[in-house]
Amino acid sequence: MEPEEISSHVLNKLLKAGADDVIVSVSKQESSQIKYSNNLINTTKTWENIDLGIFMALKKKIVLTNIKEFSLSATDDVVNKLLKFVKSASPNSEYAGIAKGPFSYKGVEDSYDKKIASLGNNSIDYVEKAINKALASGAKRTAGVFENSVNNISLLTSNDIKATDKGTHSYFSIRAFNSKYASCQKVGFSRMIDLLDVENLAEQAALISKQSLNPEHGKFGKFDVVFETLPFANIIDNLGMAMSAFSVEAGLSCLKDMVGKQVANKKITIIDDGMLKNGFNSSKFDAEGAPTQRNIMIDKGIFKTYLHNTSTAKRFNTKTTANAGLLSPSPTNLIVEKGNFSKQELFEQVKNGLYITNLWYTRFQNYNTGDFSTIPRDGIFIIKNGKIGKPIKGIRISENILTLLKNVAAIGNKPERVIGWEVETPVVTPAVLVKDVNITRPVD
Amino acid sequence: MFKDLADFAVKYALKKGADYSEARLESTTSNSFILKNGIAEASGFDKINGLGMRIIKNKTLGFASTNHMDKEKIKKLIQNTINTTEKASHLREEINLSEEKANKDRYRVKQKINLNDVGPEEKIKLLFNAEKELINTKINIPSRYLSLSDSITTEYLTNSDGTNILATVPKVTFFYLLTVEHDGKTSQRIWQYGQTGGFEFVKKWDIPSIVVNEVKALQNNLKFGIKPPKQALDIVAAPQVVGIMVHESGGHPYEADRIIGREGAQAGESFITKEMLGTRIGNEVVNVVDDPLLENSYGFYKYDNEGVKARRKYLIKEGIINEFLHNRETAYCMGIKSNGSSRSVNYDRESIVRMSNTFMLPGNHTEEELIKDVKLGIYMKNFMEWNIDDKRINQKYVGAESYLIKNGEIKEPVIKPVIEITTPQLYKSIDAVAKNMEYHAGNCGKGEPMQPIPVWFGGPSIRIRKIRLGN
Numbered sequence: 048m049e050p051e052e053i054s055s056h057v058l059n060k061l062l063k064a065g066a067d068d069v070i071v072s073v074s075k076q077e078s079s080q081i082k083y084s085n086n087l088i089n090t091t092k093t094w095e096n097i098d099l100g101i102f103m104a105l106k107k108k109i110v111l112t113n114i115k116e117f118s119l120s121a122t123d124d125v126v127n128k129l130l131k132f133v134k135s136a137s138p139n140s141e142y143a144g145i146a147k148g149p150f151s152y153k154g155v156e157d158s159y160d161k162k163i164a165s166l167g168n169n170s171i172d173y174v175e176k177a178i179n180k181a182l183a184s185g186a187k188r189t190a191g192v193f194e195n196s197v198n199n200i201s202l203l204t205s206n207d208i209k210a211t212d213k214g215t216h217s218y219f220s221i222r223a224f225n226s227k228y229a230s231c232q233k234v235g236f237s238r239m240i241d242l243l244d245v246e247n248l249a250e251q252a253a254l255i256s257k258q259s260l261n262p263e264h265g266k267f268g269k270f271d272v273v274f275e276t277l278p279f280a281n282i283i284d285n286l287g288m289a290m291s292a293f294s295v296e297a298g299l300s301c302l303k304d305m306v307g308k309q310v311a312n313k314k315i316t317i318i319d320d321g322m323l324k325n326g327f328n329s330s331k332f333d334a335e336g337a338p339t340q341r342n343i344m345i346d347k348g349i350f351k352t353y354l355h356n357t358s359t360a361k362r363f364n365t366k367t368t369a370n371a372g373l374l375s376p377s378p379t380n381l382i383v384e385k386g387n388f389s390k391q392e393l394f395e396q397v398k399n400g401l402y403i404t405n406l407w408y409t410r411f412q413n414y415n416t417g418d419f420s421t422i423p424r425d426g427i428f429i430i431k432n433g434k435i436g437k438p439i440k441g442i443r444i445s446e447n448i449l450t451l452l453k454n455v456a457a458i459g460n461k462p463e464r465v466i467g468w469e470v471e472t473p474v475v476t477p478a479v480l481v482k483d484v485n486i487t488r489p490v491d
Numbered sequence: 492m493f494k495d496l497a498d499f500a501v502k503y504a505l506k507k508g509a510d511y512s513e514a515r516l517e518s519t520t521s522n523s524f525i526l527k528n529g530i531a532e533a534s535g536f537d538k539i540n541g542l543g544m545r546i547i548k549n550k551t552l553g554f555a556s557t558n559h560m561d562k563e564k565i566k567k568l569i570q571n572t573i574n575t576t577e578k579a580s581h582l583r584e585e586i587n588l589s590e591e592k593a594n595k596d597r598y599r600v601k602q603k604i605n606l607n608d609v610g611p612e613e614k615i616k617l618l619f620n621a622e623k624e625l626i627n628t629k630i631n632i633p634s635r636y637l638s639l640s641d642s643i644t645t646e647y648l649t650n651s652d653g654t655n656i657l658a659t660v661p662k663v664t665f666f667y668l669l670t671v672e673h674d675g676k677t678s679q680r681i682w683q684y685g686q687t688g689g690f691e692f693v694k695k696w697d698i699p700s701i702v703v704n705e706v707k708a709l710q711n712n713l714k715f716g717i718k719p720p721k722q723a724l725d726i727v728a729a730p731q732v733v734g735i736m737v738h739e740s741g742g743h744p745y746e747a748d749r750i751i752g753r754e755g756a757q758a759g760e761s762f763i764t765k766e767m768l769g770t771r772i773g774n775e776v777v778n779v780v781d782d783p784l785l786e787n788s789y790g791f792y793k794y795d796n797e798g799v800k801a802r803r804k805y806l807i808k809e810g811i812i813n814e815f816l817h818n819r820e821t822a823y824c825m826g827i828k829s830n831g832s833s834r835s836v837n838y839d840r841e842s843i844v845r846m847s848n849t850f851m852l853p854g855n856h857t858e859e860e861l862i863k864d865v866k867l868g869i870y871m872k873n874f875m876e877w878n879i880d881d882k883r884i885n886q887k888y889v890g891a892e893s894y895l896i897k898n899g900e901i902k903e904p905v906i907k908p909v910i911e912i913t914t915p916q917l918y919k920s921i922d923a924v925a926k927n928m929e930y931h932a933g934n935c936g937k938g939e940p941m942q943p944i945p946v947w948f949g950g951p952s953i954r955i956r957k958i959r960l961g962n
Contacts (some may be wrong), residue, residue, distance in 0.1 A: 079575075082939065084755045087584035088551075091575040094556040094566060094839055096541075111535035111727050115558045121538075128536065135612035137531035137619075168575040175582055190755035192939050209803055222756045228883070232756070267962070293755075297527055298634025298670035351841045356807065374525075374533055407759075412876035412889050412907065415677045417633075420887060443878075443911065445962065468757040468939065489885055489913045490959040 048119050050075070053099070054203040056119070060126045061103055062205055066133075068104040069205040070335060070373065073097065073117075078196030079166075080383040081174045086182065086189050088174065102373050103129055104145075107138040108343055111373060112433045115168065143361035146337040146371070148208035153338070155214075157325035160239040163215035164197045177221055177249040184253035186223035193245070194218045200330075205227060208336035211391045214238060216231025218329060219245045220467055222425070223252035228262055228440055230425045231255035232405050234277060234467045236327045254406055258438065259426035265439035265488060271400035271456070272444075272484040273393045273430065278406040280465035280474035281421065283381050283411055289417070290319070290344055292359035293375035301417030301449055305350045311452035316384040321369060326380035327368075327466050328474035334371040339379060341367045348453075384475035392481045393457055395433035402428040402435055402485070406444070407469060417448035420487075445487045454482045493560050494647050494657075497542060501651055502782040504546045504569050511547040511588065512569035513650035515796060517838035518558035522611065526618040528635050529626070534611055544569070551576040551583040556839040561601045584753075588819035589829050593653035594798050600660045600791065602689025606641045609690045614639055625669075626697040633677075634670035637702070639663075639693065654798030660791065660944065662686070663693050664932065670755035671706050671711040680705055680875060680891055682802055685789040685932030685945055692787065708872075708892040716906035717895065719960050725868035726910065726955040727861045727896065732871050733851055733890055734948035739937070740914040742849035744883035744946070745814070746832075746937075747821035754843075755863040758937045759881025762914065763812065765825060771814050773918025776854055779807040781816060783831065783847035789932040792834070792845035800832040806849075810918070818844050836942040843938055850951030854924030858952040861923050865954070868896040870906045880896045887911045887961065905946060911961030925952040 061069045079438075080092040099114045099122065108135045114125050148429070160340065169225025174193050181189045201211045217240050222232040233252040237243035240274035274282070294300040311317075323329045328346040332341055335357055343351050353363060356371030394402065401423075409421035421444050429436040459477030466473040497514040504512035519539040523530040523629040541558035542565065553572040557564060576583075576944045618637045625632055632758035641663045648656045666683040684701070686692040728736070748754050783801040792801055797819050805813045817825070823843060835842035862870060872892040879886035888910045895902040912920075930949035937944070 080939075081579070083582075085584065085751075085754050086581045089584050089753055090581050091551075091553045091572070091579050092841060093555040093568065093575065095559060096565070097558060106934070109531075109533040111533055112537060114538045116538055116540040116560075117558070117909075121540075125538070132534065132536060132611055135610050136534045136617075137534065139531050167571075168578040170866050171579050171582065175841050176533055178582075186830070187552055188752065190752065192756060224755065225823065227760065227762075234805075296634070297636045298668055361745075386609055401883070406899055407881055408878035410876050410878045413677060413679050415679065418876075420876060420878060422878055422885065424881050441913075443885065445887075468941065485962075487887075487911055487962055489916070490961055491637060 048311040050304065051159055052203050053119065053122055054201060057101060057122060057126055058203055058205060064130050066103045066105045066108040070102040070145060071203045072100040072200060074198065074200045076196055076198045078191050078194065079170060080194045081170055081195040083174055083178065083480065084190035086178050095259040101125065101129060103133060104142060105133050105245055106137040107140060108133050108141045108185055109139050109142055111347060112138055124271060141362055143358040145204060145206055146208065146335040146357050146367060147206045148336055149202065150208065150336065150338050152210060152331040153322065154307045155322055155329040155331060158214045158238045160215045162240045163195050163217055166240065170195055173245050180246040181249040181253040184250045185257040186225060186253035188224040189221055191221040202336050203490055204336050204454050210332050210336050212331045214330065217241060217243050219248060219253050221249050223256035225260050229256055229260040231259065232277065233307045234308040234423050234465055235464045236464055236473065240323050242325060262438035262440040265427065265442035265486065267486050267488050269483045271397045271480065271482050271484050273397060273400065274479050274481060275401045276463035276476050276478055277465055278403050279476050279479045280470045281406040281409055282448065282451065283383060283474045283476060284472050289352050289377035289383045290378060291376045292353040292355050295353060298319050299414040301415060303415065305351060308350055309348050310449055311345055311348045312455040314458055315348055315452060315455055317345040318342065319344050319354065319378045319380065320382055321379035323380040328379045333369045334373050335370065337367055337369040339369045341403060363458045378472045381474045383470055384436055385460050385462050385477045388457050388459050390478050393459055393478055394430055395437045395482055396457055397430040398432055402430050409469065418447060420445040441488055443487045444484060446485050451481055451484065456480045456482045496560060496562065496565065497649050499562065500542065500557060500565050500569065501649055503566060505651055507573050508547045509548045509573065511651050513545045515543045515838055516647040517644060519644040523638060523640035524615045524618060526622055526637045527623050531615060532614065539837065543838040543914045546572050546576065547571055547581050547586055548576045549787040550585045550587065551580045552586045552645050554841045555667055562853040564871065576616055585818060589822035590862045591799050591819060591829055594794055594800060594837050595655045596792050596794065600687045602661050604690040606643060606661055606690055611736055613623055617693065621702050623697045624703050625706060628703055630704055630706050632669060632706055633672050636668040638666045638952045648796065648798050650798060656794045656798050658793065661688050661689055663688065663690065665693065667702055669702060669706055671709040671713060673710055676713055678709045678713050680709060682725055683932050686787050687791045688787045689790065706929060712892060712904040712906060717903045718909040720867060722954055723959050726958060727865060727868060727870045727952055728955060729872045729951055729952050731873040731926065731931055733950035733953050734931050735874065735877055735888065736917065737779050737950055738846065738849050739849050739879040740883050740886055740917065740949035741807055742781060742846045746822055746844045747815040747817045747825065748844040750815060751821060751824055754937065757939050759779055762882045762884050770812055771810050772807060772915060773810040775810040776919050777810045777918050777921055778806055778852040780805050781846050781849045782850060785947065788848045788930065788947045792847065795831040796832040796835050797828045797829065797833040801831040803863040804830050816844050827942045834944055836944045839880055840938065840940065840942045845937065845944050846935060848930065848944050848947035850930060850948060851924065853926040853928050853951040856923050856925045856938060858925045858927050861925055861952055861954040862901065863899040865896045866898060869905055870896050871895045871908060878908050884914050886914065909961035912958060917955065919956045920958055922956045923954040927951050
């Protein structure tokens with residue numbers, strides 16, 4: 048049975064049983080990963096999955112299910128269980144419905160690439176080229192992954208929405224090492240494989256790794272920091288989660304009661320764009336079927352809106368930003384608007400500071416206040432009188448995320464596209480200079 | 492279950508030229524319930540039926556997974572995987588597996604109260620009861636997020652060495668995030684409880700008492716907390732804090748795949764090398780083990796995901812680096828046998844070296860004795876923020892419920908004392924270990940794609956001598 052037929056079968060059965068709102072999604076994914084370390088391929092991985100997701104509201108009782116099994120009999124079992132389950136569920140008095148269609152959708156530019164769809168095991172050639180490039184550029188060891196996927200989604204809702212989308216994704220990461228304590232990581236992604244230059248990423252990683260040999264222990268205190276794109280994306284990713292209306296309600300946001308207020312330096316403008324050309328999370332529609340859009344989240348330092356689905360938007364007396372998440376709205380592609388400075392010009396503005404190329408293990412002490420700490424890893428360098436100096440190690444950033452954003456002093460002019468282990472939302476950002484960042488280290 | 496399909500897959504891979512093949516079938520049903528600020532946000536259930544395979548051909552490893560339970564599709568997947576391993580063979584890490592006994596067994600974790608016999612209504616009622624008790628405290632708690640979930644997983648593992656394991660493991664989990672406000676200031680705690688077993692454990696936890704005690708302690712700290720002293724002092728760390736310390740710096744660095752660099756890209760490597768086996772890392776009172784066999788623990792298993800029989804591993808023995816965590820691949824690399832530490836979170840993830848239940852062994856003291864011998868110090872009962880670098884040296888723990896110790900007695904609450912310390916200094920500064928034991932549940936992150944895997948971490952209270960708190 049085709050996904051569309053199953054979806055329609057489920058929808059009709061649930062509506063007949065009295066459901067008020069129903070969303071049925073079927074997503075199919077074929078993906079692969081080449082995992083490598085010590086310059087060799089550890090594993091080749093292949094996945095084939097089909098997921099059936101059902102959302103049902105009946106008298107404000109919300110039940111969700113996700114089934115990794117796809118057959119008509121399995122589907123009938125699920126429908127029966129849903130109906131039994133919903134009887135004993137409790138109503139969500141705050142629930143306020145799902146998007147009302149029909150909608151017309153615009154396609155996302157550069158979101159499907161036949162070359163990725165037919166890449167197969169040629170992905171190994173990209174990994175080989177990248178490893179060779181890193182070694183030729185001076186790295187001793189490399190580790191990383193190269194992932195490719197083809198996705199198809201179909202969505203059917205009780206509010207006149209019937210939509211499909213397809214996409215391809217490529218993600219590459221490389222960590223170059225010159226010793227146990229000298230390394231650099233670079234990541235990149237694209238929906239079109241020809242726009243992903245894995246050799247360039249490998250070369251950049253190798254060059255920084257080489258420079259970071261023999262680091263000394265860093266010092267604590269306040270430093271001006273030039274954040275490379277990867278670490279700044281880590282911070283913006285955490286801010287993005289705080290933008291969700293769900294996070295505000297759950298106590299996970301430092302942006303509570305901040306709409307219309309200054310939350311960052313006026314140099315900062317952040318956009319969430321679900322339609323971003325070649326955006327990793329771009330799609331025609333969100334999880335309710337609402338057409339995705341471009342939302343200005345922070346305009347010259349002023350926080351403009353939370354991320355909403357239909358239900359959270361009604362609770363906040365506003366319109367959906369098309370960021371469903373059926374329970375929790377979430378960012379799509381976060382963009383930090385570029386500034387005017389080359390990286391060199393950012394360094395030149397620093398008398399005594401640090402250049403940080405990666406962050407790791409970002410954890411909050413209090414999501415409400417935004418107090419957190421995070422650990423710079425890979426190449427960390429002293430900046431002295433505008434010039435990159437000695438590498439250091441063993442430090443931590445212990446800061447408040449809003450203070451950090453208010454202390455942004457200059458923004459680079461060359462955005463990079465970042466996603467990864469610690470950056471779950473794709474972020475497009477240039478390097479950024481932040482003044483007076485609090486650096487701590489283990490006490491002797 | 493589709494056991495025949497898994498048996499077929501193993502044989503078919505061999506027929507297509509594989510030197511080793513392994514299939515792992517997973518069938519999981521789960522339920523979850525969320526209460527947010529007193530409102531039933533949503534309930535849900537999920538179902539998984541899928542097959543994961545590892546195939547080695549010409550010393551090249553390929554992993555494949557699918558939830559299309561169809562023979563023809565599986566045949567095609569196996570052929571594709573073999574083709575890919577062939578293409579990768581000129582650039583592959585040479586994969587060899589340690590020789591292990593082929594085990595045949597079936598086991599089931601017993602449930603006194605079967606999860607399927609407890610309806611959704613009763614499960615969500617427990618959260619409503621907790622909410623009611625929170626409101627009754629009259630404490631200002633602007634955000635209250637409570638969730639309860641349960642699952643039953645049946646796994647069938649078979650490989651071309653003759654291993655055949657069928658296991659059924661039920662799990663229960665309670666998670667909370669609470670925000671307490673006082674005088675314009677807020678304090679938060681996130682914590683979770685988790686065990687393998689039936690609903691009897693959810694009842695035993697007494698969820699209303701857990702959350703009420705938590706908000707009372709948070710309010711007490713906000714109301715009466717003082718700043719921590721600046722001079723060098725002693726710390727008595729309670730089991731929750733010891734558990735996370737041991738997990739982060741006594742467990743992760745002992746994962747052999749980190750040590751050989753296989754997780755170098757993301758999860759990181761380790762400051763420990765093979766050559767450090769047998770060398771001193773801490774005071775002789777320090778003993779750290781990883782033990783999957785703890786009954787009803789969150790990280791329980793009898794056989795790992797390569798079919799190797801689980802056992803207790805002594806990672807640190809009397810302060811000496813004693814043993815690493817191994818799967819068959821890392822064991823072969825180091826010329827030994829696997830100690831059964833290979834785990835994967837679902838059928839669609841490659842099994843890699845993981846912790847199970849990692850904890851410090853108890854000593855002979857009471858917690859009171861540890862406190863009594865402190866002139867100036869901090870009693871850190873639990874924590875909120877923590878992190879550690881990817882080689883597992885530089886770690887930080889920020890106390891949530893904490894108190895000043897003065898002349899051997901617990902005094903007023905202390906606001907956010909910070910332990911920021913290196914691993915060698917931490918383990919060398921532990922001078923006494925108590926005999927009170929607690930285990931706590933968490934989901935440990937590792938792997939690419941990420942595999943958050945259920946573990947326990949724990950230990951007794953310990954005393955850490957003469958350290959200076961961080962800023």
